[in-house]
Amino acid sequence: MNKFMLNETSYHGAGAIQAIPDEIKARGFKKAFVASDPDLIKFGVTAKVTDLLDAAGIAYCVYSDIKANPTIENVQNGVAAFKAAEADCIVAIGGGSSMDTAKAIGIIIANPEFSDVRSLEGVAPTKKPCVPIIAVPTTAGTAAEVTINYVITDVEKKRKFVCVDAHDIPVVAVVDPEMMSSMPKGLTAATGMDALTHAIEGYITKGAWELSDMFHLKAIEIISRSLRGAVENTADGREGMALGQYIAGMGFSNVGLGVDHSMAHTLSAYYDMPHGKACATLLPAVMAYNADATGEKYREIARAMGVKGVDDMTQEEYRRAAVDAVSQLANDVGITLSLKGVVKEEDLKQMSIDAYNDACRPGNPKDTSVEDIEALYRSLM
DSSP states (O other): OOOOOOOSEEEESTTGGGGHHHHHHHTTOOEEEEEEOHHHHHTTTTHHHHHHHHHHTOEEEEEOOOOSSOBHHHHHHHHHHHHHHTOSEEEEEESHHHHHHHHHHHHHHHOGGGOSGGGGSBSOOOOSOOSOEEEEESSSSOOTTTOSEEEEEETTTTEEEEEEOGGGSOSEEEEOGGGGTTOOHHHHHHHHHHHHHHHHHHHHSTTOOHHHHHHHHHHHHHHHHHHHHHHTTOHHHHHHHHHHHHHHHHHHHHHOOOHHHHHHHHHHHHHOOOHHHHHHHHHHHHHHHHGGGSTTHHHHHHHHTTOSOGGGSOHHHHHHHHHHHHHHHHHHTTOOOOOTTTSOGGGHHHHHHHHHHSTTGGGOSSOOOHHHHHHHHHHTO
8 A cells, every 4th residue: 555645735836925824814823933044034035925924914933043954953942932932833934954944843842742853763653743834945956845754963963864754744835936036056956956866766766656656757857857947047947946846745755765865864964065965966876876776767767857769778778878867967057976075084984874774775776785885975985
C-alpha cells in the first residue's frame, strides 16, 4: 500500500499572496505568528504579506530569529515567542529555513512532550497536527511548503538531522513567483538545482512508484527548461521554477530521497554550505555512482531534460547523457562542481559516517557504505 499526502489547499501564480487574508479569516484564526528570516524583512519581502494582513485588520507578530541552516536554539526561541504572542496560526515566509523552523515550532506547540528538539529526529511519533501553517515560499527549491520533512542543525554536535512527520505539512501553500523575484542569481541557481535534485532523487529512490514518477518527470522537464531563465530573472523562468519545484515536492515528500541529500546535509552541518549548493555540487557524481541501479530511468531523465535521440542510445549512452545534461545545466547557472578547498581531510571519515546515518540514505537506489560515501566526497576534492 502506498500513501500520498499534499496540502489541503494551494495557490499558484503571480499575485497568489492576495488569498492569504481570506484564508486566515475563513479558517477562523485570530492572530498570526509570522516566521521569516532577517534578510527578507530587511529587503521588504516579508512586508508584501504583512501589508496585506494590516489592510485586512489581521493581528500578527513577527519572529525572525532564524538562520540559513536553522538551529535547535532558533526553534526553542520560536516556541517561547509563539507562546508569548498567544497566536493561533503560523504564516511562514521564506525558503526552507523559515518553513522548517515554523514546522518544528508548530509541532512542539501541539505536542509539548517533544520539547526536546532532538527528540523529533527521524519519524517522531507525534499525536497531534502542528499549529496550522500557511507557507509562502520565497525561493524556488526546497518545496518545504508541500513536504512532511524539515531539517534542523545541532550546532553542539555539528550535524543536521532530518525530521519526517505527517503532522507538519502546511495546511495552505501559497506559491507566488513574485515573492521569488528578489532572489539573487546565485541563490536562484542553488535552490533551483536543489529542486532538480529532489526530482531526480525522488524518481530513482527505492520508494518510487507510478504516481510519484509522474510528478518527478514533469518536475525535471519544467526545471530543466526554466532554471536558466529564472537565473536571468525572466517572468517565464520564475513562473516555471515556482511550479516545477512544488511539483517535485509533491513527489519526493511521499517517497523519500537518497544519498545526495545525506551527503549535502553533512556538508551544511560541517561547513555551513548552503543546502542547495551542496546538493547541486554532488548531483552529477552521485548520479554516476547510482546509474547501474536505475534500470531505464536515466533514459527518461535525459528525455525530460531535452536530450534528443535517447531511444537510439545504448544504456551506457543514455545514462551518460543524463549525467551530462545535469552537469551542463549546473555549469550554465554558475554552480561549481567541486569540493576542492571545502572538505578537510581530517573531517572526511566522520562526515562519511554522519552521511551514512542520515535519514535520507536508506532511500538511495543503490545500497551504499561509509566507504562509498567517502569515495564520493573524495572524488570532488
